[in-house]
Amino acid sequence: MSQVSVLDVFEDMPAQDSTSFPDPVGAEGGDCVVCGDKGSGFHYGVYSCEGCKGFFRRTVTKGYVKACKSGSKCNMDMYTRRKCPECRLRSCRAAGMRSDCLLTQAQCRSKFLYRKKTEAPKSDHPISSPNQEVPVQSPSNQSTGTDVQQQQNQVSNISNQSEPCSLGQVSVPSTSSTQPFETVPEPVSFSQLNDSNGTNLLDEIMSSFMDFGSENPAVLTRNDSTGSDDMLSFLALLANDTQSIDENDLDPSIGLFDEVPATTPIQNNSSIEHAENLLSLQRGEANLVVQANVSASTNGQASEENSESSTSDTPTESVNQTTNTQGLKATLQLSPKHQSIDEEQATEEHTCSLLFGEGPGKIKRIARPDAVQNLSPEYQAIVSEISTFRKKTFARDHKMMSDLFKRSSQDISNKERQARFVAHMGVVVEKMVEFVKTVVHCFQDLCIEDQIAVVKASFFDCCMIRVPVVLANFNNGVHVLQRILQAVHTEVFNATLMKWYEGMLDLKIDMTTLDLLQCVIVVSPDRPNIKGRDILEQSYAQYIECLTCLLQSRLPREPLDVSTPAQ
DNA sequence: AAACGCTCGTTGACCTAT
């Protein structure tokens, strides 16, 4: 049976303006504009019957239809509509039905999770134990969506695979000391990431990311189905799940919080060392990695911590750390009332000292030391690889950020500030390309068009989650960012953006979780015009599962899982 | 070749959720 993909059908049809919602097509109370049957309302942008509504939803979700045998010119009415799915789809498209009105998998998933959470009140022990062997599956009596069910089954199947280094199509390097990113082939270079029509990737990304002089920031109003909205809804859900987490709720018997002075690159990197050490310990390596982290703490004490102290805090230290729970927002001086305009007019030297040495701010991150150990070997490998990559690039990235901050403190015009910001974002794009090439396993399996589409579509999302967390590593970082953004965005947009950043900071997300989340974003299969969707879906399920396991291990009492309690 | 039964995918009316 020959089939034709939905994308092919849509490409043949007249292109629709994807940047704005046209007026709904058809007359309310009339007939279906697709087949003439009795309409039931506006569905996906046109007045249509239940049949065409359901057909369009199923077909777009499925991604293909039976090919027409009569030259794609079948007449379409309420009697012949069942005869030729391809022509029916073309009629739906011609009538103005919009595929971007369908909820994406991520949105469905968010909806499912929200429903599940509201229907099942939080129990005392929703998760029996942070064990990766707990199957991720939904009870049949709670399943409300076949897609989600299939997705979870897929996740479950992947998690049950026996081969530790083979996850479907995704190969996972071993946890040996070799640096996996050195052997990863280079599927696409930054210079290659241009459209065939000559559009520059950076220009395109920046045009959607920035709104120079625009009264209506494109970022906030865009509806081009790049997946950002989906990720925002997902993150909103994630934020909703974790916002009530109190650090004191966590088990104090274990070193719960990695109190990271936000002053030196080395100390900011300590959570990476945590993971490394934990993995070393898990492998039974006798030699503990000695962390010679030279502290430049506020009292001037130089501290040396070895892996033992970093992986198993003493009870006394834990108590001290858990009781010292100043709000992150206050620490970062998010509120302008804590930071006068005069204070920000610091000299370059003063800025540097704030960034690297004498700042009082300390960031508390959730970093449950046993979390990584509870992961399955393949997920440990993923975490290890991410950590290794970040460890390798940390110093360079930190210097890049600090250079940006230093320059932002200089007394320059807004135009110059804009130019510098654009230049900086160019580097950020390159950095992201390097990340996906090195860390995201399935990336090399995608065709060049898909690689480009994936990077383009996920760049904004990644920036949205990374910026606030990265800035949390810098004293006064949020405030410096405000100065930069004021030069490139409108006031309304910046207010919304800062509100989003504030919410992200409330998550107290650690770098490993952040990088895992970035992997999830990058491989999100909801991107438009992706040919290798299957590849992305497999990888997506894998990263989701890994992220879920990690969060379950770190926050075992919080119902942020997509699985059910152990039977 | 025709009739029959089985499986599985599709349809659409109706439902719930937001």
Next chain:
DNA sequence: TATAGGTCAACGAGCGTT
């Protein structure tokens, strides 16, 4: 209230058997 997605009985195509 409008419009998403979900559900499930009914339907029909395809296939093997008689």
